[in-house]
Amino acid sequence: MLDGYKILTISHRKTPLRHIGQFVVNHTDDQELQLRLASLKNTFGIEELIYLATCNRVLYFFYTEKNLSSSFISSFFKNIQPELSSEFINEHVNLFEGASATDHLFKVAASVDSLVVGEREILRQLREAYNRCMGWGFTGDHLRIAMDGAVVAAKEVYAKTRLGEKSVSVVSLAVKELLKTNLPKNARILMIGAGQTNSLVAKFLKKYGFSNVVVFNRTPEKAQKIADMLDGRALPFEDLPSYQEGFDCLIVCTGATKALVDKKLYSSLLGSDDARKVVIDLSVPNNISREVIETFDTHYILIEGLKSLARKNLSFREKEVTNACSLLEQHLSDFELKTRHRRIERALHQIPIEVKAVREKAMNDVFKKEIEILDNDTRILLERMMLYMEKKCTGIPMKVAKQALVSV
């Protein structure tokens, strides 16, 4: 029943992240991607196709009655990236067919197969990939019902298991610690560094309503971007030693390999204020010197503690995988039944057309002469009876087939 479903995928499970990008469809804009995928679909006779690319997974989910030989797989990926060797493709590509393909799809959607188990972002990415491919006319009934099933199953996994509970991101754990300090929403927050990590911190600060933020960074544009997000201010990195406006919370995260905030700088930022300050250092290695913490009164949120909490939380989530998989099994078995129904529905699709043709032939050809001599009322009654029969006859095979399937 599920034979036509196929997945070709490269993921973090088997492939280092640096190689995953070699299997993506290179494109400069959506239009080029659409053209390249359409060509792939035509070249390899694929009926329906969904293409998903994330930073730790590339997945081609398709429907075709063809068997996928290793030469098919090799040509498929060489069409995408001509420089890939057959050995490299063989080493990294996983093939899932039939029930294993739908099983894999459901696991990906429910984040059971994710690098960070329970991260819901993958479901959004998968739905987005589906909607895009559907918009381009690459999908049909087969992938639609598979996606519907996967989304419903994933939502139930998120709702009924604890797979997504307990944060595993150091940044979100740091912000949780920050919230525990009851820092007022108008607290003066001084942020040093404007890379990816602090940008994520900024998103959380915005979410929780902090807006009195000043950002220092070497590259002013990046500091400005964060400042704009928070209605704050961006200042040049070199002005840090002369900053005199004080702070209640210091958040430091840069790629510097030695401490940027030493006793002297901290003392000058503090001025005459000797109140306790919240200090967060997410940098590896730390950017706030140990001396600062030992000398001043701080509520210090340190990355090391957060990392071990993140690991503990991740192992908690991994234990939930068993529960998630049992739920998925139920959904997969429902899905298989549904695909049987759909297959029969598709096969029975012709019945109404043929029954109608029989009625029309009977009325207009076989019994034409006999009908012509009937009076008007009798003819109308006969037509109504024939229409009634047509409707009923159309429904019977569908009903019987469904009953037979349920009792299997």
Ligand SMILES: NC(=O)c1ccc[n+]([C@@H]2O[C@H](COP(=O)([O-])OP(=O)(O)OC[C@H]3O[C@@H](n4cnc5c(N)ncnc54)[C@H](OP(=O)(O)O)[C@@H]3O)[C@@H](O)[C@H]2O)c1
């Ligand atoms: N534990 C974790 O889970 C975790 C997660 C992510 C990151 N981190 C740590 O966080 C730090 C930053 O990571 P990221 O992902 O945000 O990096 P990123 O996106 O590359 O940004 C690096 C930031 O550091 C600044 N920077 C780099 N070297 C500097 C220097 N010598 N002096 C002053 N500023 C400097 C950069 O300034 P410009 O914009 O001017 O280049 C930029 O703002 C790293 O230490 C990383 O190990 C830890």
